[in-house]
Amino acid sequence: MIAIVDYKAGNLASVKKAFDYLGHESVMTADPSEIARASKVVLPGVGNFEATTALAGVLHEAVVKAIERQIPLLGICLGMQWMFESSREAPQLRGLGLFSGECQKFPATVKSPHVGWNQLQVSGTSRLLRGLPQDSFVYFTHSYRAPVVEATVGKCEYGGAFSAVVERGELFGVQFHPEKSGAAGLHLLRNFCEL
Amino acid sequence: MLTKRIIACLDVDAGRVVKGVQFSDLRDAGDPAELALAHGCAGADELVLLDISATYENRSTLLDVVRRTARQLFIPFTVGGGIRSLDDAAAVFDAGADKVTVNSAALADPSLIGRIAHRYGSQAVIVAIDALRVSNGKVMSFGVKATGGRHSTGRDAVVWAREAERSGAGEVLLTSIDRDGMRDGFDCDLTRAIVSAVNIPVIASGGAGAAEHFVQVFREGRADAALAASIFHLGITPIGELKQDLQAAGVPMRWPC
Numbered sequence: 001m002i003a004i005v006d007y008k009a010g011n012l013a014s015v016k017k018a019f020d021y022l023g024h025e026s027v028m029t030a031d032p033s034e035i036a037r038a039s040k041v042v043l044p045g046v047g048n049f050e051a052t053t054a055l056a057g058v059l060h061e062a063v064v065k066a067i068e069r070q071i072p073l074l075g076i077c078l079g080m081q082w083m084f085e086s087s088r089e090a091p092q093l094r095g096l097g098l099f100s101g102e103c104q105k106f107p108a109t110v111k112s113p114h115v116g117w118n119q120l121q122v123s124g125t126s127r128l129l130r131g132l133p134q135d136s137f138v139y140f141t142h143s144y145r146a147p148v149v150e151a152t153v154g155k156c157e158y159g160g161a162f163s164a165v166v167e168r169g170e171l172f173g174v175q176f177h178p179e180k181s182g183a184a185g186l187h188l189l190r191n192f193c194e195l
Numbered sequence: 196m197l198t199k200r201i202i203a204c205l206d207v208d209a210g211r212v213v214k215g216v217q218f219s220d221l222r223d224a225g226d227p228a229e230l231a232l233a234h235g236c237a238g239a240d241e242l243v244l245l246d247i248s249a250t251y252e253n254r255s256t257l258l259d260v261v262r263r264t265a266r267q268l269f270i271p272f273t274v275g276g277g278i279r280s281l282d283d284a285a286a287v288f289d290a291g292a293d294k295v296t297v298n299s300a301a302l303a304d305p306s307l308i309g310r311i312a313h314r315y316g317s318q319a320v321i322v323a324i325d326a327l328r329v330s331n332g333k334v335m336s337f338g339v340k341a342t343g344g345r346h347s348t349g350r351d352a353v354v355w356a357r358e359a360e361r362s363g364a365g366e367v368l369l370t371s372i373d374r375d376g377m378r379d380g381f382d383c384d385l386t387r388a389i390v391s392a393v394n395i396p397v398i399a400s401g402g403a404g405a406a407e408h409f410v411q412v413f414r415e416g417r418a419d420a421a422l423a424a425s426i427f428h429l430g431i432t433p434i435g436e437l438k439q440d441l442q443a444a445g446v447p448m449r450w451p452c
Contacts, residue, residue: 013265013289013290013291014265014272014291014293017265017266017291018269021269046293046315046316046318046319047314047315047316047319048312048313048314048315048316050313051314051316078316108394111394111395111396111419112394112395113317113318113365113366113395113396114197115318115365115366115396115419116197116198116199116200116240116396116419116420117197117198117200117240117449118196118197118198119196137198137449137452139270139271141271141293141294141318141319141365142316142318143316143317143318143365157196158197177271177293179269180269180270180271180272180293181269181270182235182269182270182452183269183452185269186269
């Protein structure tokens with residue numbers, strides 16, 4: 001069972017819908033005991049970094065325990081940004097710090113938010129991206145971006161390079177929305193389901 | 196490279212897709228969920244569902260239609276029409292929308308934009324602007340209309356677009372009332388005026404009839420995305436063919452997809 005952590009940020013149902021379509025059982029939940037039983041955890045999210053305050057307390061603990069159990073964890077968009085140390089969007093808050101660095105705004109030379117279909121440059125060995133063609137189009141919508149770090153396995157160019165996919169062990173993060181990226185996104189989610 | 200987007204729009208009235216000319220003379224064009232699926236498969240980059248009667252008849256968006264349509268889609272899905280409060284927006288997000296458009300309610304109270312953006316992020320809030328050419332002697336400007344093009348607001352489209360951006364809008368959906376349903380090309384002057392005024396993506400709408408119109412609105416109008424309805428529903432311009440034509444003309448497209 002895949003637990004989709006429900007912290008009331010954005011469109012969670014679309015992630016569940018994609019798992020339904022792929023024939024993998026998932027549940028949207030804010031119940032720590034359900035997260036404790038899950039075989040995989042997804043941190044979804046669209047929205048302001050401040051929305052992650054809803055992840056404080058018991059949910060935060062539940063996610064940390066899942067990481068300790070070394071089950072696959074996938075952060076999507078805001079969920080991925082929360083896996084970094086912090087974000088300029090809400091500097092008073094801390095992220096999980098699983099990946100180093102701070103999320104920052106796009107430079108003024110490009111429009112923000114970065115909205116639309118952009119290409120994924122696969123730049124490392126990745127279980128999540130297995131079988132996905134180089135330069136696949138995926139759908140982005142975000143105003144802040146994560147830096148390119150050691151764990152970056154997929155980059156995207158928009159006013160400079162940023163992390164589109166990070167991966168280390170059982171930790172995975174994607175800045176784009178695989179549940180909104182047509183066939184390419186479903187391919188990635190299937191890879192996650194089959195880990 | 197970030198591509199230009201081709202967005203298919205479903206104007207929905209009483210649960211059916213309709214298409215009008217210059218915002219009136221509505222005709223039935225099919226079932227929203229079926230059309231959404233067909234457009235997604237054909238290569239649409241996004242889908243927009245506008246409940247065009249919601250504001251006028253003072254009722255909330257048809258959540259069932261949203262839910263049913265969302266089930267079929269693995270591309271971004273935007274819903275608008277009748278969203279007057281954060282609660283209205285939340286209901287639409289819960290039903291499966293990724294973004295909402297606000298129009299009349301935001302004109303009445305621009306703080307609505309910020310309230311939705313604060314909770315869901317700016318990228319989830321599109322301010323829809325229905326604009327009309329206003330000729331004042333030699334000077335040409337663009338006025339803003341509310342409630343589905345029914346009421347004048349006295350606002351200038353460029354000024355309102357800037358205010359919408361400052362208030363937290365993530366995109367502007369710009370519809371030319373003059374060109375709506377005419378299929379004789381987008382209003383590139385209007386589009387360029389708004390694109391130049393803001394730093395958020397602008398979706399041009401109203402007037403799509405042929406591939407060359409899209410080339411024009413991307414080149415001359417500098418639009419980030421272009422939206423069309425009837426030419427896709429009625430099969431006048433298959434989306435795949437359109438994208439290939441645009442790609443051949445040098446416009447970056449997600450194709451094949």
